Amino acid sequence: MYEVEFLLKNSYPFCAVSEKFPDVTFYRWCNSSIDYLEFYGQNSDIEKILNLIPEIENILHTTAIYKLRNGPQLTVMLACRCSIENSTIRMAESSNCLWQAPVEYKKGREYLHVISIRDEYLSSLYENLVKIGDAEILKKSTFSPNSLRDTYTISISSLFENMTAKQITYFTDALYSGYYSIPKRVTIQELAGRYHLSESTMEEHLNKAKTKILHSLKPYISLFRKQQETNNK
Incomplete structure (x- = not known):
């Protein structure tokens, strides 16, 4: 099995938000039903992002079902409308790869971690990623775990490799x-x-x-x- 960390830059909605607010770091979890986002930054930027939510809803054809502003932190839950046309994690899934949450966005870049059982699946994903923007492999490692339970928390291999x-x-x-x-x-x-x-x-x-x-x-x-x-x- 392979574990890969991608550094991405593209015009997909969440990466575009990161480019517009480079000093804000945010994290994304998605279960194909809900997109859960946590934003961290200066109060002025967080306020602008809060005001941008209707535009994000329109782009994704979705609805914000929960929003909570707490000073320099903003939490947003969106009804998931992800597809391979607007989401790199759906793209990873379509290439038979497991993506690891959370996906991190900062300075207009997206950090996507994936697990793949075959090298050709990674090649397929990489080919699709470069079609929509820049894609760089920051790290690639091989491992043979008995199960994948640690890949959704803190990966043992990433800690000690x-x-x-x-x-x-x-x-x-x-x-x-x-x-x-x-x-x-x-x-x-x-x-x-x-x-x-x-x-x-x-x-x-x-x-x-x-x-x-x-x-x-x-x-x-x-x-x-x-x-x-x-x-x-």
Whole structure:
């Protein structure tokens, strides 16, 4: 199986909204019945987007069934009218690919993550995407999971695929031994001694492992932070 992250620019409705408001980041979930959107940005931009909803309704031939403005956050639910003529996620589905929610839009670009069981399905999707605009593959990886349950939450492969076997081993040992507890239950000297390493080498392995995990979590941390900032206003 393949996991691919696309960076897209096109004239489809949601990407067009992002281009019009480049400083606003928004996320999209869709279950083929409801399009659920969360917008985050400056109050002035959010107000303009709120006023733009009737135009979006007209373009998509849909109806907004729920809207909630909370300062710099706007939540909108639309009756889904997605098709391959106006939605990249429907395009992905038509190419036998699974798309991962949420789809992210910022600075006029769309970040679309998909799962495919065959390379030819990805090729078909890519060919369709370039017909409507720019399409760049940011990342492509291969995996063989027993199930796909993790692809709809936080993908295990995306969290750990860049870590070496040694980094995983040392980081796991440090975590379960209490190196990251407060107070620490094990020292860097003790961890290094277990593997006959110098303290500086062990510390380097742990720092690299921690950095890679944090970078993988960055989109989820960013989304949670935006939600917390809005809730605290």
